[in-house]
Amino acid sequence: MPELMLRNVFKRYDNKKKKSKVVNDFAVNDLSLVCNEGEFIGILGPSGCGKTTTLRMIAGLEEITGGEILIDDVVINHQDPKDRHIGLAFEDYALYPPMSVYDNIAFNLRAKKIDEAVIAERISKIAPLLKVEDLLQQKPISLSGGQKQRVNIARAIVREPKLLLLDEPLSHLDGKMRQVLRDEIKRLHKSINCTTIIVTHDQLEAMSLSDKIAIMKDGVLQQYGTPLDIYDNPSNEFVAGFIGEPPMNLLSVTIKKAEIGFLFVFHESPLSIPVPSRYNDVVHDGMKVRLGVRPTDVFIGSEKSLGSEIDIAVFESLGEERRLHFRVGDEFLTLITTDKIFYKPGDIIKLEVLSEKTHLFNIETGNKITATKN
Template sequence: MAKLTLKNVYKRYKDNKKGEQNDFAVKSLSLECNDGEFIGILGPSGCGKTTTLRMVAGLEDITDGDVYIGETRVNHLHPKDRHIGLAFEDYALYPPLNVYDNIAFNLRAKKVSEDEIHKEIMKIAPLLKVDDLLESRPMSLSGGQKQRVNIARAIVRRPKLLLLDEPLSHLDGKMRQILRTEIKRLHKEIQCTTIIVTHDQLEAMSLTDKIAIMKDGQLQQFGTPLEVYDNPVNEFVAGFIGEPPMNLMTVKIVKRDGGFLFDFPGSDVQIGVPNRYYPAVKEGMMVRLGVRPMDLLIDDENSKGSEVKVAVFENLGEERRISVRVGEEFLTLITTEEIRYKQGDTIKLEVKAEKTHLFDIHTGNRI
């Protein structure tokens, strides 16, 4: 195992056609992954997450900053000298070779003896559940089996650092769920410091000890899955983490009877502002309000809740998702109650005000 440290790392690509510099793909990225931790780098396409992984692996030059694996600065070390294992999203297996020879390939390139290679493969293959596939060729394997072989090839070298570049992106939903469990189990067994790059927040939330969320090449938040879910630092993180996403809407602060209310423009809906926000708000202020779908409730018809119209009703078996129109905004709520609605039905909506999140309308930062 080894600690991974990124200090103020930048990456900029040249535009070869014009000879000009492009914008930074990664900007001022500082990150620390402790021995044995499982870290997820999460973000939308083009946010710089794979570029970051490739700089750690040595497949991309670093424009500025430093990368350390353990105590060693690796900026100019060849990938083979960084003691890493790397599994790509596209498997990259050698079709003419069977599974055994694919896993053995890197060890043979390092002139490891055949006895030692056999010993290592016999240790790793059962962990990845490919021990019964060693004589098979890649063409006969399923996507999940190919990815298991891909990961086995990466860890057979006993790397200090295991790098996984969207390893589940080509798999169907059921197989993704199975391999998520397998990767989690494998990490605990081999106790290797691991970095996974993904655009799937469910993968990051379920697999990792900490998540680094990126946007436009910059780190937005770094913390445990629970921290980034419960305390997002800005509107982007709030909307990116959670399924279905957090409801985000523009509301106005109004004063009434000595207290403050959130007023939803274009509707009659108003909810109380929690006391913790009082020092930061004032009458007439426009803010972005965030509330997760499970923190919206349906009141009984005799309550004082706000009346809203059902726009979309989805029955997903274990849960029901209901979208309602509030002014010009749509809010989605989740319920597990056995209820049925159709478009146009009226329901009474209650918001758990204490569970709301507030963001600056201009910067997007949490208030």
């Protein structure tokens, strides 16, 4: 179980196409992070953020432009992939059609001239963990997508790697199968206790599986921490809007001085809410900021409530929860409730916001504005 460290890692591609004005842009830009022994790490971000490139550099499939990658304090920048003791499962299953499931799992071990008795012993241990023990004599063509991905992962871990890398392993599966296999990957990780890194663009996947999450955008690490810390304390507006389903409400507001303190005043809307006192030393009258608040921290007020009246733009009933959407100027505000009350567009309610759960972001940089006191 290694400790993996990325130290100021860069990856640059030379784009020399005639029509492109961008040359030597960085796919990964000064990335540093540490994965402790036995941790499950998620690398999360939108398409093109550099997450798969990072995984491929760790695996040795991409050359590093700058920086160092270390496993157990050993720099592996120039080691061949076969010498890094890494198991890698791609999003494409890439199983050999003429071979049985057993032979697919055994393929890499046979290439290393490992004794057949040892191979059989390893497969007998791995197959039940991935629930493929009844599929060993079948051919890949007869398997479902979920079964193929289990075989793909079994082929990676049968090598007994120091580090397991998963490149969007659930992206080709339907919703129900994604849930099933997500649970199995979590169980598998606990069983083999191997340091694991998963690359995904699905924030629910990363939140449910990972001990820590690295969120990337445009090749740059935005935040690295536990799922709870990232959810509760996003470092910038991008992270705040990327984590959470539905995502955090992010609205442009102006700070207004009032008799009771400061108010958040929404553009082109009568809606206003108190500014928590912890922000008093970092805001001023007329200041424009981006306000962030989770849909679960917005509430329907009672008739006697002091909340602002607002009409419902969209109402969604989703079984155990209902989502109410309100137009605030040119933006939308979403509320989640479990109350079994049904509304229709145009209904007017009183809206309350748990102001102590609000987040402020610099309107120009997007960085979080930190309160001086809690």
